[in-house]
Structures are given as C-alpha cells and as structure tokens.
Amino acid sequence: xxxxxxxxxxxxxxxxxxxxxxxxxxxxxxxxxxxxxxxxxxxxxxxxxxxxxxxxxxxxxxxxxxxxxxxxxxxxxxxxxxxxxxxxxxxxxxxxxxxxxxxxxxxxxxxxxxxxxxxxxxxxxxxxxxxxxxxxxxxxxxxxxxxxxxxx
Numbered sequence: 001x002x003x004x005x006x007x008x009x010x011x012x013x014x015x016x017x018x019x020x021x022x023x024x025x026x027x028x029x030x031x032x033x034x035x036x037x038x039x040x041x042x043x044x045x046x047x048x049x050x051x052x053x054x055x056x057x058x059x060x061x062x063x064x065x066x067x068x069x070x071x072x073x074x075x076x077x078x079x080x081x082x083x084x085x086x087x088x089x090x091x092x093x094x095x096x097x098x099x100x101x102x103x104x105x106x107x108x109x110x111x112x113x114x115x116x117x118x119x120x121x122x123x124x125x126x127x128x129x130x131x132x133x134x135x136x137x138x139x140x141x142x143x144x145x146x147x148x149x150x151x152x
Contacts, residue, residue, distance in 0.1 A: 002057070004106040008068050008069070011075055011077075012075060013136060015075065016075035035057065038072040043074050045088075046088070073086075116141065118132045118134070119133075
C-alpha cells in the first residue's frame, strides 16, 4: 500500500456542465495520460465517481502523485474561463462526505488544494496568491475545512 501524505482537492477547470467522459477523453487524447488525473470526481449532481483505485497513483499534482489521493469537482471556472468556485450544494455535500471518509482512513495526510503545491518563491513560509502556478481548486481549502469543521 502507498503511504498517503496528501489528500488534494481539485476543480476540473471546465464548465460545471462538463461530462466526466469529456474530461477523461481530454486526458487520454490531448494529454496522452494512461492514468486519470484524479481518484475521485464529483459531478454537479453530487455523484462521486471513482476513476482510479487509491492503491494506484493518478496524475493530480506533478511530483506529488506517489503519495497523494486526488479528489476533484466538475467545474471551477465561469463562462469566460475565469476561476470561480462553482460547487453546487450537492457537490459541497459530497465533497465533505468523501474528505471526512478519506481523513478517517488517512488521519496523518494533509488536506490541500492543488494550488497549495506552488513554490514559496519569496520564502516567507506561505504560498501567496501571486505565487500560484494554478488557481485550482478555485477556493481556499484551509478556509473551507474550518468552515465545515472537518478537522475539528
């Protein structure tokens, strides 16, 4: 079994109406990935789809996949392609459910957003907004965890 150090939250950076199949097709046909980008993806209706067994790495965050489980919600951009937290109430509920479950299974794993893996280029001890390589998941994971009382 892999040692899990991180549970990483993502957005698909697509419209909330995008299909999981179209996202998977992009990975396969455009990016030429043999593994999916995430272990779990949450559709707008809250349905959680398992795309990869947690025993196997997926392609969520380059350099961190060997020790990570990746959870994504479909959406994350506005109609003009700008970052926006588009999570539906159903996605929020399902995201909370799966993160609580994964946190119970891997209590020492840090829960982070994709953008939290950006380098701290000014070495101030935190990743500032201007240092983000990606905006994903289009919301502040640490704030959401506190608001939902997930780690308390």
